[in-house]
Amino acid sequence: ALPKRVKVVEVGPRDGLQNEKSVVPTAVKISLINMLSETGLQVIEATSFVSPKWVPQMADHTEVMQGINKFPGVSYPVLTPNLKGFQAAVAAGAKEVSIFGAASELFTKKNINCSIEESLERFDEVMMAARAASIPVRGYVSCVLGCPYEGKISAAKVAEVSKKMYSMGCYEISLGDTIGVGTPGSMKDMLTAVMKEVPVGALAVHCHDTYGQALANILVALQMGVSVVDASVAGLGGCPYAQGASGNVATEDLVYMLHGLGIHTGVDLQKLMDTGTFICNALNRQTNSKVSQASCRL
Protein backbone atom coordinates (compact mmCIF):
# COMPACT_ATOMS: atom_id res chain seq x y z
CA ALA A 1 0.00 0.00 0.00
CA LEU A 2 1.21 3.48 -0.82
CA PRO A 3 1.82 6.06 1.89
CA LYS A 4 -1.16 8.35 2.55
CA ARG A 5 1.09 11.36 2.95
CA VAL A 6 4.38 12.24 1.33
CA LYS A 7 6.75 14.94 2.45
CA VAL A 8 8.17 16.77 -0.56
CA VAL A 9 11.62 18.23 0.04
CA GLU A 10 12.18 21.13 -2.35
CA VAL A 11 15.83 21.37 -3.43
CA GLY A 12 15.46 23.90 -6.25
CA PRO A 13 17.01 26.93 -4.53
CA ARG A 14 20.14 24.94 -3.64
CA ASP A 15 20.67 21.81 -5.74
CA GLY A 16 18.73 23.34 -8.61
CA LEU A 17 20.35 26.75 -8.79
CA GLN A 18 23.80 25.36 -8.02
CA ASN A 19 23.60 23.33 -11.20
CA GLU A 20 22.23 26.00 -13.49
CA LYS A 21 24.49 27.84 -15.91
CA SER A 22 23.38 31.35 -14.94
CA VAL A 23 24.22 32.71 -11.51
CA VAL A 24 21.10 34.13 -9.91
CA PRO A 25 21.12 37.43 -7.98
CA THR A 26 20.47 37.23 -4.24
CA ALA A 27 17.16 39.08 -4.50
CA VAL A 28 15.84 36.57 -7.01
CA LYS A 29 16.90 33.64 -4.81
CA ILE A 30 15.09 35.21 -1.86
CA SER A 31 11.95 35.80 -3.94
CA LEU A 32 12.08 32.23 -5.16
CA ILE A 33 12.30 30.83 -1.65
CA ASN A 34 9.54 33.15 -0.41
CA MET A 35 7.26 32.06 -3.23
CA LEU A 36 8.01 28.41 -2.51
CA SER A 37 7.17 29.03 1.14
CA GLU A 38 3.65 29.99 0.06
CA THR A 39 2.97 26.77 -1.85
CA GLY A 40 2.56 24.53 1.17
CA LEU A 41 5.95 22.88 0.86
CA GLN A 42 7.22 21.90 4.29
CA VAL A 43 10.92 21.74 3.53
CA ILE A 44 12.91 24.07 1.28
CA GLU A 45 16.66 23.60 0.98
CA ALA A 46 17.75 27.23 1.01
CA THR A 47 21.46 27.40 0.31
CA SER A 48 24.89 25.92 0.90
CA PHE A 49 27.57 27.05 3.31
CA VAL A 50 30.50 25.95 1.21
CA SER A 51 33.41 28.15 0.23
CA PRO A 52 32.49 30.43 -2.70
CA LYS A 53 35.77 29.35 -4.23
CA TRP A 54 34.20 25.98 -4.96
CA VAL A 55 30.56 26.96 -5.42
CA PRO A 56 30.30 30.60 -6.52
CA GLN A 57 26.55 30.25 -7.13
CA MET A 58 26.06 29.89 -3.38
CA ALA A 59 28.45 32.66 -2.35
CA ASP A 60 25.56 34.73 -0.96
CA HIS A 61 24.52 32.04 1.52
CA THR A 62 24.53 34.35 4.54
CA GLU A 63 22.47 37.05 2.80
CA VAL A 64 19.96 34.51 1.52
CA MET A 65 19.59 32.86 4.91
CA GLN A 66 19.09 36.18 6.61
CA GLY A 67 16.91 37.64 3.84
CA ILE A 68 14.21 35.00 3.47
CA ASN A 69 10.87 35.04 5.27
CA LYS A 70 10.79 32.05 7.56
CA PHE A 71 7.24 30.67 7.42
CA PRO A 72 6.06 28.84 10.52
CA GLY A 73 5.96 25.10 9.98
CA VAL A 74 8.46 25.30 7.12
CA SER A 75 12.01 24.04 7.48
CA TYR A 76 14.93 25.68 5.64
CA PRO A 77 17.86 23.24 5.75
CA VAL A 78 21.26 24.28 4.41
CA LEU A 79 24.27 22.31 3.29
CA THR A 80 27.26 22.28 5.62
CA PRO A 81 30.24 20.29 4.39
CA ASN A 82 32.31 20.83 7.53
CA LEU A 83 32.40 22.43 10.96
CA LYS A 84 33.31 25.84 9.61
CA GLY A 85 30.31 25.83 7.28
CA PHE A 86 28.11 24.60 10.11
CA GLN A 87 29.16 27.42 12.38
CA ALA A 88 28.61 30.01 9.66
CA ALA A 89 25.19 28.51 8.96
CA VAL A 90 24.09 28.64 12.58
CA ALA A 91 25.39 32.18 12.94
CA ALA A 92 23.26 33.12 9.91
CA GLY A 93 20.17 31.65 11.54
CA ALA A 94 20.00 28.09 10.15
CA LYS A 95 17.92 25.67 12.18
CA GLU A 96 18.63 22.53 10.16
CA VAL A 97 21.63 21.34 8.19
CA SER A 98 22.53 18.64 5.66
CA ILE A 99 25.70 16.67 5.05
CA PHE A 100 26.63 14.88 1.82
CA GLY A 101 28.16 11.41 1.77
CA ALA A 102 28.51 9.08 -1.22
CA ALA A 103 28.38 5.36 -1.91
CA SER A 104 31.37 5.62 -4.23
CA GLU A 105 35.01 6.00 -3.20
CA LEU A 106 36.03 7.47 -6.53
CA PHE A 107 33.19 10.00 -6.51
CA THR A 108 34.14 11.10 -3.00
CA LYS A 109 37.78 11.45 -4.01
CA LYS A 110 36.95 13.49 -7.11
CA ASN A 111 34.33 15.58 -5.36
CA ILE A 112 35.87 16.41 -1.98
CA ASN A 113 39.32 14.90 -2.27
CA CYS A 114 39.17 12.27 0.44
CA SER A 115 37.88 8.75 1.08
CA ILE A 116 34.34 7.93 2.25
CA GLU A 117 35.74 7.08 5.68
CA GLU A 118 37.56 10.39 5.92
CA SER A 119 34.47 12.31 4.81
CA LEU A 120 32.43 10.68 7.57
CA GLU A 121 35.09 11.63 10.12
CA ARG A 122 34.76 15.26 9.00
CA PHE A 123 31.03 15.00 9.45
CA ASP A 124 31.49 13.66 12.96
CA GLU A 125 32.57 17.14 14.02
CA VAL A 126 29.45 18.62 12.46
CA MET A 127 27.28 15.98 14.13
CA MET A 128 28.76 16.72 17.53
CA ALA A 129 28.26 20.45 17.17
CA ALA A 130 24.74 19.94 15.81
CA ARG A 131 23.81 17.70 18.72
CA ALA A 132 25.08 20.27 21.18
CA ALA A 133 22.99 22.96 19.46
CA SER A 134 19.93 20.71 18.99
CA ILE A 135 20.10 21.17 15.24
CA PRO A 136 18.69 18.28 13.17
CA VAL A 137 20.98 16.90 10.47
CA ARG A 138 19.87 15.31 7.21
CA GLY A 139 22.29 12.95 5.48
CA TYR A 140 22.56 12.54 1.71
CA VAL A 141 24.11 9.54 0.03
CA SER A 142 25.13 10.23 -3.58
CA CYS A 143 25.56 7.71 -6.40
CA VAL A 144 23.17 5.16 -4.93
CA LEU A 145 22.21 3.70 -8.31
CA GLY A 146 25.40 4.35 -10.26
CA CYS A 147 28.53 6.50 -10.30
CA PRO A 148 29.96 8.56 -13.14
CA TYR A 149 33.43 7.21 -12.28
CA GLU A 150 32.96 3.75 -10.81
CA GLY A 151 29.97 2.73 -12.87
CA LYS A 152 28.00 0.10 -11.00
CA ILE A 153 27.48 0.64 -7.25
CA SER A 154 26.63 -2.28 -5.00
CA ALA A 155 23.44 -2.02 -2.96
CA ALA A 156 25.40 -3.32 0.02
CA LYS A 157 27.75 -0.34 -0.15
CA VAL A 158 24.81 2.07 -0.19
CA ALA A 159 23.36 0.29 2.84
CA GLU A 160 26.70 0.47 4.65
CA VAL A 161 27.16 4.22 4.12
CA SER A 162 23.49 4.93 4.94
CA LYS A 163 23.78 2.94 8.15
CA LYS A 164 26.89 4.83 9.20
CA MET A 165 25.29 8.21 8.59
CA TYR A 166 22.10 7.18 10.36
CA SER A 167 24.08 5.88 13.34
CA MET A 168 26.00 9.16 13.47
CA GLY A 169 22.72 10.88 14.17
CA CYS A 170 21.20 11.95 10.84
CA TYR A 171 17.43 11.94 11.29
CA GLU A 172 16.83 11.20 7.62
CA ILE A 173 18.90 9.69 4.81
CA SER A 174 18.22 10.94 1.30
CA LEU A 175 19.33 8.38 -1.30
CA GLY A 176 20.44 10.13 -4.46
CA ASP A 177 20.50 8.72 -7.96
CA THR A 178 23.09 11.33 -8.83
CA ILE A 179 23.38 10.59 -12.55
CA GLY A 180 19.82 9.39 -13.03
CA VAL A 181 20.82 6.01 -14.42
CA GLY A 182 18.65 4.05 -12.03
CA THR A 183 15.54 2.17 -13.05
CA PRO A 184 12.73 0.63 -10.99
CA GLY A 185 14.78 -2.59 -10.93
CA SER A 186 17.91 -1.10 -9.40
CA MET A 187 15.88 1.18 -7.12
CA LYS A 188 14.09 -1.82 -5.67
CA ASP A 189 17.32 -3.78 -5.11
CA MET A 190 19.03 -0.80 -3.49
CA LEU A 191 16.12 0.02 -1.18
CA THR A 192 15.76 -3.62 -0.16
CA ALA A 193 19.37 -3.57 1.03
CA VAL A 194 19.16 -0.17 2.74
CA MET A 195 15.90 -0.96 4.50
CA LYS A 196 17.66 -3.77 6.34
CA GLU A 197 19.83 -1.14 8.05
CA VAL A 198 17.75 2.04 8.21
CA PRO A 199 14.03 2.23 9.10
CA VAL A 200 11.93 3.17 6.05
CA GLY A 201 10.47 6.11 7.96
CA ALA A 202 13.93 7.70 7.94
CA LEU A 203 14.47 7.26 4.21
CA ALA A 204 14.03 9.67 1.33
CA VAL A 205 14.72 9.35 -2.39
CA HIS A 206 16.40 12.00 -4.52
CA CYS A 207 15.94 10.95 -8.11
CA HIS A 208 17.40 12.58 -11.17
CA ASP A 209 15.48 12.47 -14.41
CA THR A 210 18.47 12.39 -16.72
CA TYR A 211 17.21 9.16 -18.35
CA GLY A 212 13.54 9.93 -17.85
CA GLN A 213 13.27 7.31 -15.09
CA ALA A 214 12.67 9.51 -12.07
CA LEU A 215 8.91 9.22 -11.60
CA ALA A 216 8.94 5.46 -12.24
CA ASN A 217 11.77 5.12 -9.69
CA ILE A 218 9.92 7.28 -7.20
CA LEU A 219 6.77 5.18 -7.68
CA VAL A 220 8.69 2.03 -6.78
CA ALA A 221 10.14 3.73 -3.71
CA LEU A 222 6.63 4.75 -2.60
CA GLN A 223 5.42 1.19 -3.16
CA MET A 224 8.16 0.05 -0.78
CA GLY A 225 7.03 2.51 1.89
CA VAL A 226 9.29 5.51 1.34
CA SER A 227 7.35 8.68 2.12
CA VAL A 228 9.86 11.49 1.61
CA VAL A 229 10.77 12.61 -1.91
CA ASP A 230 13.17 15.32 -3.03
CA ALA A 231 12.42 17.39 -6.14
CA SER A 232 13.29 20.70 -7.74
CA VAL A 233 10.81 23.30 -8.92
CA ALA A 234 10.71 23.47 -12.74
CA GLY A 235 13.27 20.67 -12.71
CA LEU A 236 16.01 23.22 -12.10
CA GLY A 237 19.53 21.90 -12.15
CA GLY A 238 21.02 20.17 -15.13
CA CYS A 239 23.24 17.15 -14.88
CA PRO A 240 26.90 18.09 -14.55
CA TYR A 241 27.86 14.67 -15.94
CA ALA A 242 25.89 14.80 -19.18
CA GLN A 243 25.98 18.19 -20.82
CA GLY A 244 22.61 19.45 -21.89
CA ALA A 245 20.81 16.61 -20.16
CA SER A 246 18.34 17.21 -17.37
CA GLY A 247 19.00 16.56 -13.71
CA ASN A 248 16.57 16.94 -10.82
CA VAL A 249 13.03 15.69 -11.23
CA ALA A 250 10.51 18.54 -11.44
CA THR A 251 8.48 19.13 -8.28
CA GLU A 252 5.39 19.95 -10.36
CA ASP A 253 5.51 16.59 -12.14
CA LEU A 254 6.06 14.78 -8.85
CA VAL A 255 3.16 16.53 -7.13
CA TYR A 256 0.92 15.84 -10.15
CA MET A 257 1.64 12.14 -9.81
CA LEU A 258 1.21 12.08 -6.03
CA HIS A 259 -2.11 13.90 -6.18
CA GLY A 260 -3.27 11.56 -8.95
CA LEU A 261 -2.49 8.71 -6.57
CA GLY A 262 -4.59 10.33 -3.86
CA ILE A 263 -1.51 10.99 -1.74
CA HIS A 264 -1.57 14.12 0.41
CA THR A 265 1.33 16.55 0.02
CA GLY A 266 -0.12 19.83 1.26
CA VAL A 267 1.26 21.50 -1.86
CA ASP A 268 -0.77 23.84 -4.09
CA LEU A 269 0.22 22.77 -7.60
CA GLN A 270 -0.90 25.99 -9.26
CA LYS A 271 1.19 28.14 -6.89
CA LEU A 272 4.10 25.81 -7.47
CA MET A 273 3.76 26.18 -11.24
CA ASP A 274 3.62 29.95 -10.87
CA THR A 275 6.84 29.82 -8.87
CA GLY A 276 8.42 27.69 -11.58
CA THR A 277 7.37 30.24 -14.19
CA PHE A 278 8.92 33.00 -12.09
CA ILE A 279 12.32 31.38 -11.74
CA CYS A 280 12.45 30.26 -15.37
CA ASN A 281 11.78 33.80 -16.49
CA ALA A 282 14.52 35.03 -14.16
CA LEU A 283 16.90 32.41 -15.54
CA ASN A 284 15.71 33.04 -19.09
CA ARG A 285 15.17 29.34 -19.68
CA GLN A 286 12.39 26.90 -20.44
CA THR A 287 10.95 24.82 -17.67
CA ASN A 288 11.89 21.15 -17.38
CA SER A 289 8.51 20.38 -15.92
CA LYS A 290 6.18 18.62 -18.34
CA VAL A 291 3.15 19.53 -16.26
CA SER A 292 4.11 23.17 -16.58
CA GLN A 293 4.72 22.84 -20.32
CA ALA A 294 1.38 21.15 -20.86
CA SER A 295 -0.52 23.65 -18.79
CA CYS A 296 0.91 26.60 -20.64
CA ARG A 297 -1.57 27.56 -23.30
CA LEU A 298 0.52 30.20 -25.02
Next chain:
Amino acid sequence: MGTVPSALKHCLSYQHLLKEQLWIGEPAAPPPAAPHPGQESQACGLPEYIKIVEVGPRDGLQNEKVIVPTDIKIELINRLSKTGLPAIEVTSFVSSRWVPQMADHKEVMRGIERHPGVQYPVLTPNLQGFHSAIAAGATEVSVFGAASESFSKMNINCSIEESIEKFEEVAKSAKNMNIPVRGYVSCALGCPYEGNIIPAKVAEVSKRLYSMGCYEISLGDTIGVGTPGSMKRMLEAVMKEIPLSALAVHCHDTYGQALANILTAIQMGVAVVDSSVAGLGGCPYAKGATGNVATEDVIYMLNGLGINTGVNLHTVMEAGNFICTALNKKTNSKVAQASFSTGTIN
Protein backbone atom coordinates in the same frame (compact mmCIF):
# COMPACT_ATOMS: atom_id res chain seq x y z
CA MET B 1 25.15 17.85 -5.43
CA GLY B 2 28.85 18.56 -4.86
CA THR B 3 31.38 20.49 -6.88
CA VAL B 4 31.40 19.93 -10.60
CA PRO B 5 34.57 18.54 -12.11
CA SER B 6 34.84 19.18 -15.84
CA ALA B 7 35.95 16.38 -18.23
CA LEU B 8 33.20 14.03 -17.06
CA LYS B 9 31.51 13.49 -20.38
CA HIS B 10 34.26 11.16 -21.41
CA CYS B 11 34.35 9.15 -18.24
CA LEU B 12 35.01 5.62 -19.39
CA SER B 13 33.49 3.93 -16.37
CA TYR B 14 30.26 5.79 -16.95
CA GLN B 15 30.03 4.73 -20.56
CA HIS B 16 31.02 1.27 -19.47
CA LEU B 17 28.18 1.27 -16.95
CA LEU B 18 25.68 2.23 -19.57
CA LYS B 19 26.93 -0.12 -22.22
CA GLU B 20 27.25 -3.17 -20.03
CA GLN B 21 24.79 -3.01 -17.22
CA LEU B 22 22.11 -1.17 -19.03
CA TRP B 23 22.25 -2.90 -22.40
CA ILE B 24 22.80 0.11 -24.56
CA GLY B 25 25.30 -2.15 -26.28
CA GLU B 26 27.75 -1.73 -29.12
CA PRO B 27 26.36 -1.04 -32.58
CA ALA B 28 26.85 -4.61 -33.77
CA ALA B 29 25.70 -6.29 -30.59
CA PRO B 30 22.74 -8.65 -30.83
CA PRO B 31 19.66 -7.70 -28.86
CA PRO B 32 19.82 -8.93 -25.25
CA ALA B 33 18.71 -12.54 -25.00
CA ALA B 34 17.83 -13.87 -21.57
CA PRO B 35 17.89 -10.92 -19.19
CA HIS B 36 20.55 -11.01 -16.51
CA PRO B 37 18.26 -10.55 -13.51
CA GLY B 38 15.65 -12.73 -15.19
CA GLN B 39 14.57 -14.43 -12.01
CA GLU B 40 13.99 -11.09 -10.38
CA SER B 41 11.53 -9.93 -13.00
CA GLN B 42 9.59 -13.12 -12.52
CA ALA B 43 9.74 -12.80 -8.76
CA CYS B 44 8.26 -9.30 -8.91
CA GLY B 45 5.36 -10.59 -10.98
CA LEU B 46 6.45 -8.59 -14.01
CA PRO B 47 6.16 -10.10 -17.49
CA GLU B 48 9.35 -11.78 -18.72
CA TYR B 49 8.88 -10.41 -22.20
CA ILE B 50 7.21 -7.23 -23.38
CA LYS B 51 6.23 -6.55 -26.96
CA ILE B 52 6.97 -3.00 -28.01
CA VAL B 53 4.74 -1.56 -30.70
CA GLU B 54 6.56 1.27 -32.43
CA VAL B 55 4.15 4.01 -33.53
CA GLY B 56 6.67 6.68 -34.54
CA PRO B 57 6.24 6.49 -38.32
CA ARG B 58 2.45 6.88 -38.03
CA ASP B 59 1.27 8.40 -34.74
CA GLY B 60 4.60 10.19 -34.35
CA LEU B 61 5.00 11.71 -37.78
CA GLN B 62 1.29 12.48 -38.05
CA ASN B 63 1.60 14.77 -35.06
CA GLU B 64 4.78 16.53 -36.06
CA LYS B 65 4.65 20.01 -37.53
CA VAL B 66 6.93 19.21 -40.46
CA ILE B 67 5.67 16.97 -43.24
CA VAL B 68 8.26 14.34 -43.96
CA PRO B 69 9.16 13.27 -47.52
CA THR B 70 8.25 9.70 -48.49
CA ASP B 71 11.82 8.52 -48.83
CA ILE B 72 12.65 9.70 -45.30
CA LYS B 73 9.64 7.82 -43.94
CA ILE B 74 10.75 4.68 -45.73
CA GLU B 75 14.31 5.05 -44.48
CA LEU B 76 13.07 5.52 -40.91
CA ILE B 77 10.91 2.40 -41.09
CA ASN B 78 13.72 0.38 -42.64
CA ARG B 79 16.05 1.43 -39.84
CA LEU B 80 13.44 0.56 -37.22
CA SER B 81 13.02 -2.86 -38.85
CA LYS B 82 16.63 -3.61 -37.96
CA THR B 83 16.32 -2.83 -34.25
CA GLY B 84 14.46 -5.96 -33.21
CA LEU B 85 11.12 -4.18 -32.82
CA PRO B 86 8.39 -6.74 -33.46
CA ALA B 87 5.74 -4.29 -34.68
CA ILE B 88 6.04 -0.98 -36.51
CA GLU B 89 2.95 1.06 -37.31
CA VAL B 90 3.71 2.24 -40.79
CA THR B 91 1.07 4.63 -42.08
CA SER B 92 -2.58 5.48 -42.19
CA PHE B 93 -5.07 4.88 -44.99
CA VAL B 94 -7.18 7.91 -44.26
CA SER B 95 -8.17 10.52 -46.77
CA SER B 96 -5.26 12.85 -47.45
CA ARG B 97 -7.75 15.68 -47.04
CA TRP B 98 -7.88 14.99 -43.32
CA VAL B 99 -4.36 13.80 -42.73
CA PRO B 100 -2.03 15.25 -45.37
CA GLN B 101 1.03 13.92 -43.53
CA MET B 102 -0.08 10.39 -44.44
CA ALA B 103 -1.03 11.15 -48.04
CA ASP B 104 1.77 8.93 -49.33
CA HIS B 105 0.43 5.84 -47.59
CA LYS B 106 0.53 3.65 -50.70
CA GLU B 107 4.07 4.62 -51.63
CA VAL B 108 5.30 4.05 -48.09
CA MET B 109 3.57 0.68 -47.83
CA ARG B 110 5.01 -0.46 -51.12
CA GLY B 111 8.44 1.11 -50.57
CA ILE B 112 9.46 -0.34 -47.22
CA GLU B 113 11.51 -3.48 -46.70
CA ARG B 114 9.45 -6.17 -45.01
CA HIS B 115 11.60 -7.96 -42.45
CA PRO B 116 10.55 -11.47 -41.43
CA GLY B 117 9.08 -11.58 -37.94
CA VAL B 118 8.13 -7.90 -37.99
CA GLN B 119 4.52 -6.74 -38.30
CA TYR B 120 3.68 -3.58 -40.22
CA PRO B 121 0.13 -2.57 -39.19
CA VAL B 122 -1.63 0.39 -40.79
CA LEU B 123 -4.59 2.48 -39.72
CA THR B 124 -7.84 1.90 -41.59
CA PRO B 125 -10.74 4.05 -40.39
CA ASN B 126 -13.31 2.43 -42.68
CA LEU B 127 -13.88 -0.20 -45.34
CA GLN B 128 -12.58 1.99 -48.13
CA GLY B 129 -9.31 2.57 -46.31
CA PHE B 130 -9.12 -1.13 -45.54
CA HIS B 131 -9.41 -2.17 -49.18
CA SER B 132 -6.87 0.43 -50.18
CA ALA B 133 -4.49 -0.86 -47.52
CA ILE B 134 -4.83 -4.46 -48.65
CA ALA B 135 -4.30 -3.47 -52.26
CA ALA B 136 -1.09 -1.74 -51.22
CA GLY B 137 0.14 -4.90 -49.46
CA ALA B 138 -0.88 -4.41 -45.83
CA THR B 139 -1.08 -7.58 -43.78
CA GLU B 140 -2.39 -6.09 -40.53
CA VAL B 141 -4.69 -3.17 -39.80
CA SER B 142 -5.79 -1.02 -36.85
CA VAL B 143 -9.04 0.70 -36.00
CA PHE B 144 -9.40 3.65 -33.63
CA GLY B 145 -12.29 3.87 -31.20
CA ALA B 146 -12.65 6.24 -28.26
CA ALA B 147 -14.08 6.11 -24.77
CA SER B 148 -15.48 9.62 -25.18
CA GLU B 149 -18.50 10.61 -27.26
CA SER B 150 -17.28 14.18 -27.64
CA PHE B 151 -13.86 13.07 -28.77
CA SER B 152 -15.38 10.66 -31.27
CA LYS B 153 -17.61 13.42 -32.64
CA MET B 154 -14.81 15.97 -32.89
CA ASN B 155 -12.26 13.54 -34.28
CA ILE B 156 -14.19 11.44 -36.77
CA ASN B 157 -17.52 13.23 -36.82
CA CYS B 158 -19.69 10.38 -35.56
CA SER B 159 -20.80 8.80 -32.30
CA ILE B 160 -18.95 5.91 -30.66
CA GLU B 161 -21.76 3.58 -31.77
CA GLU B 162 -21.54 4.74 -35.38
CA SER B 163 -17.77 4.35 -35.37
CA ILE B 164 -18.08 0.82 -33.99
CA GLU B 165 -20.44 -0.03 -36.87
CA LYS B 166 -17.84 1.15 -39.38
CA PHE B 167 -15.15 -0.88 -37.64
CA GLU B 168 -17.35 -3.94 -37.67
CA GLU B 169 -17.40 -3.77 -41.45
CA VAL B 170 -13.62 -3.61 -41.48
CA ALA B 171 -13.36 -6.43 -38.97
CA LYS B 172 -15.67 -8.64 -41.05
CA SER B 173 -13.68 -8.13 -44.24
CA ALA B 174 -10.44 -8.55 -42.35
CA LYS B 175 -11.63 -11.81 -40.86
CA ASN B 176 -12.55 -13.14 -44.29
CA MET B 177 -9.06 -12.35 -45.49
CA ASN B 178 -7.25 -13.56 -42.36
CA ILE B 179 -5.99 -10.07 -41.65
CA PRO B 180 -5.46 -9.39 -37.93
CA VAL B 181 -7.05 -6.21 -36.58
CA ARG B 182 -5.78 -4.21 -33.61
CA GLY B 183 -8.23 -1.97 -31.78
CA TYR B 184 -7.29 1.34 -30.12
CA VAL B 185 -9.36 3.05 -27.44
CA SER B 186 -8.52 6.73 -27.17
CA CYS B 187 -9.11 8.94 -24.11
CA ALA B 188 -8.81 5.97 -21.77
CA LEU B 189 -7.65 8.16 -18.89
CA GLY B 190 -9.18 11.50 -19.80
CA CYS B 191 -10.62 13.50 -22.68
CA PRO B 192 -9.66 16.98 -23.88
CA TYR B 193 -13.39 17.81 -24.19
CA GLU B 194 -15.16 15.77 -21.53
CA GLY B 195 -12.44 15.74 -18.91
CA ASN B 196 -12.81 12.71 -16.66
CA ILE B 197 -13.62 9.39 -18.34
CA ILE B 198 -15.11 6.59 -16.29
CA PRO B 199 -13.28 3.24 -16.37
CA ALA B 200 -16.54 1.41 -17.08
CA LYS B 201 -16.88 3.28 -20.37
CA VAL B 202 -13.35 2.29 -21.39
CA ALA B 203 -14.18 -1.31 -20.52
CA GLU B 204 -17.39 -1.16 -22.55
CA VAL B 205 -15.74 0.18 -25.71
CA SER B 206 -12.81 -2.21 -25.34
CA LYS B 207 -15.22 -5.11 -25.06
CA ARG B 208 -17.03 -4.06 -28.25
CA LEU B 209 -13.77 -3.92 -30.17
CA TYR B 210 -12.58 -7.22 -28.75
CA SER B 211 -15.87 -8.96 -29.49
CA MET B 212 -15.80 -7.87 -33.12
CA GLY B 213 -12.50 -9.65 -33.50
CA CYS B 214 -9.68 -7.26 -32.60
CA TYR B 215 -6.81 -9.46 -31.36
CA GLU B 216 -5.39 -6.72 -29.17
CA ILE B 217 -6.80 -3.58 -27.56
CA SER B 218 -4.42 -0.67 -27.09
CA LEU B 219 -5.63 1.65 -24.32
CA GLY B 220 -4.52 5.18 -25.06
CA ASP B 221 -3.98 8.00 -22.60
CA THR B 222 -4.50 10.43 -25.43
CA ILE B 223 -3.76 13.65 -23.57
CA GLY B 224 -1.32 12.15 -21.09
CA VAL B 225 -3.27 13.23 -18.01
CA GLY B 226 -3.31 9.78 -16.44
CA THR B 227 -1.37 8.85 -13.34
CA PRO B 228 -0.61 5.45 -11.80
CA GLY B 229 -3.82 5.87 -9.79
CA SER B 230 -6.15 6.31 -12.76
CA MET B 231 -4.22 3.76 -14.83
CA LYS B 232 -4.76 1.12 -12.14
CA ARG B 233 -8.48 1.82 -11.83
CA MET B 234 -9.00 1.82 -15.59
CA LEU B 235 -7.10 -1.43 -16.08
CA GLU B 236 -8.98 -3.12 -13.25
CA ALA B 237 -12.24 -2.33 -15.04
CA VAL B 238 -11.01 -3.37 -18.48
CA MET B 239 -9.40 -6.58 -17.21
CA LYS B 240 -12.85 -7.77 -16.17
CA GLU B 241 -13.86 -7.82 -19.84
CA ILE B 242 -10.68 -8.48 -21.80
CA PRO B 243 -7.98 -11.09 -21.17
CA LEU B 244 -4.72 -9.53 -20.00
CA SER B 245 -2.78 -11.01 -22.90
CA ALA B 246 -4.92 -8.98 -25.31
CA LEU B 247 -4.18 -5.64 -23.67
CA ALA B 248 -1.67 -2.94 -24.53
CA VAL B 249 -1.05 0.53 -23.14
CA HIS B 250 -0.37 3.60 -25.26
CA CYS B 251 0.77 6.30 -22.86
CA HIS B 252 1.46 9.92 -23.67
CA ASP B 253 4.09 11.76 -21.72
CA THR B 254 2.45 15.19 -21.85
CA TYR B 255 2.49 15.47 -18.03
CA GLY B 256 5.64 13.40 -17.58
CA GLN B 257 3.62 10.45 -16.23
CA ALA B 258 4.12 7.91 -19.03
CA LEU B 259 6.84 5.69 -17.59
CA ALA B 260 5.21 5.60 -14.15
CA ASN B 261 1.90 4.69 -15.84
CA ILE B 262 3.56 2.03 -17.98
CA LEU B 263 5.27 0.60 -14.90
CA THR B 264 1.90 0.37 -13.18
CA ALA B 265 0.43 -1.42 -16.21
CA ILE B 266 3.23 -3.95 -16.41
CA GLN B 267 3.03 -4.55 -12.67
CA MET B 268 -0.57 -5.57 -13.35
CA GLY B 269 0.62 -7.95 -16.06
CA VAL B 270 0.17 -5.93 -19.25
CA ALA B 271 2.84 -7.12 -21.68
CA VAL B 272 2.42 -4.89 -24.73
CA VAL B 273 3.54 -1.26 -24.74
CA ASP B 274 3.23 1.34 -27.52
CA SER B 275 5.89 4.00 -27.88
CA SER B 276 7.41 6.34 -30.45
CA VAL B 277 11.07 6.58 -31.42
CA ALA B 278 12.57 9.84 -30.12
CA GLY B 279 9.16 10.60 -28.62
CA LEU B 280 7.97 11.81 -32.01
CA GLY B 281 4.54 13.36 -32.08
CA GLY B 282 3.55 16.35 -30.01
CA CYS B 283 0.21 16.73 -28.32
CA PRO B 284 -2.37 18.37 -30.55
CA TYR B 285 -4.33 19.43 -27.43
CA ALA B 286 -1.57 21.26 -25.57
CA LYS B 287 0.52 23.44 -27.79
CA GLY B 288 4.24 22.89 -27.41
CA ALA B 289 3.74 19.99 -25.06
CA THR B 290 5.03 16.50 -25.73
CA GLY B 291 2.91 13.53 -26.75
CA ASN B 292 4.05 9.97 -27.28
CA VAL B 293 6.46 8.42 -24.81
CA ALA B 294 9.91 7.81 -26.27
CA THR B 295 10.72 4.22 -27.22
CA GLU B 296 14.30 4.66 -26.03
CA ASP B 297 13.16 5.66 -22.53
CA VAL B 298 10.74 2.74 -22.33
CA ILE B 299 13.37 0.24 -23.40
CA TYR B 300 15.87 1.68 -20.93
CA MET B 301 13.40 1.11 -18.12
CA LEU B 302 12.47 -2.39 -19.26
CA ASN B 303 16.13 -3.35 -19.66
CA GLY B 304 16.78 -2.12 -16.14
CA LEU B 305 13.93 -4.31 -14.92
CA GLY B 306 15.44 -7.34 -16.61
CA ILE B 307 12.51 -7.62 -18.99
CA ASN B 308 13.25 -8.92 -22.47
CA THR B 309 12.04 -6.89 -25.44
CA GLY B 310 14.27 -8.20 -28.21
CA VAL B 311 15.09 -4.60 -29.09
CA ASN B 312 18.59 -3.13 -29.35
CA LEU B 313 18.48 0.24 -27.63
CA HIS B 314 21.53 1.52 -29.45
CA THR B 315 20.06 1.02 -32.91
CA VAL B 316 16.78 2.61 -31.83
CA MET B 317 18.72 5.64 -30.67
CA GLU B 318 20.44 5.79 -34.03
CA ALA B 319 17.09 5.65 -35.83
CA GLY B 320 15.89 8.40 -33.50
CA ASN B 321 18.93 10.48 -34.30
CA PHE B 322 18.29 9.98 -38.01
CA ILE B 323 14.68 11.17 -37.92
CA CYS B 324 15.39 14.10 -35.60
CA THR B 325 18.10 15.28 -37.95
CA ALA B 326 15.69 14.94 -40.87
CA LEU B 327 13.00 16.83 -38.96
CA ASN B 328 15.53 19.35 -37.70
CA LYS B 329 14.34 18.93 -34.14
CA LYS B 330 15.66 17.82 -30.78
CA THR B 331 14.82 14.37 -29.54
CA ASN B 332 12.18 14.01 -26.84
CA SER B 333 13.96 10.98 -25.48
CA LYS B 334 15.86 11.67 -22.28
CA VAL B 335 17.96 8.56 -22.75
CA ALA B 336 19.03 9.78 -26.19
CA GLN B 337 19.74 13.27 -24.85
CA ALA B 338 21.89 11.94 -22.03
CA SER B 339 23.63 9.32 -24.16
CA PHE B 340 24.58 11.68 -26.92
CA SER B 341 25.99 14.17 -24.47
CA THR B 342 28.07 11.63 -22.59
CA GLY B 343 29.51 10.37 -25.85
CA THR B 344 28.08 6.92 -25.25
CA ILE B 345 26.52 7.25 -28.66
CA ASN B 346 27.96 9.47 -31.35
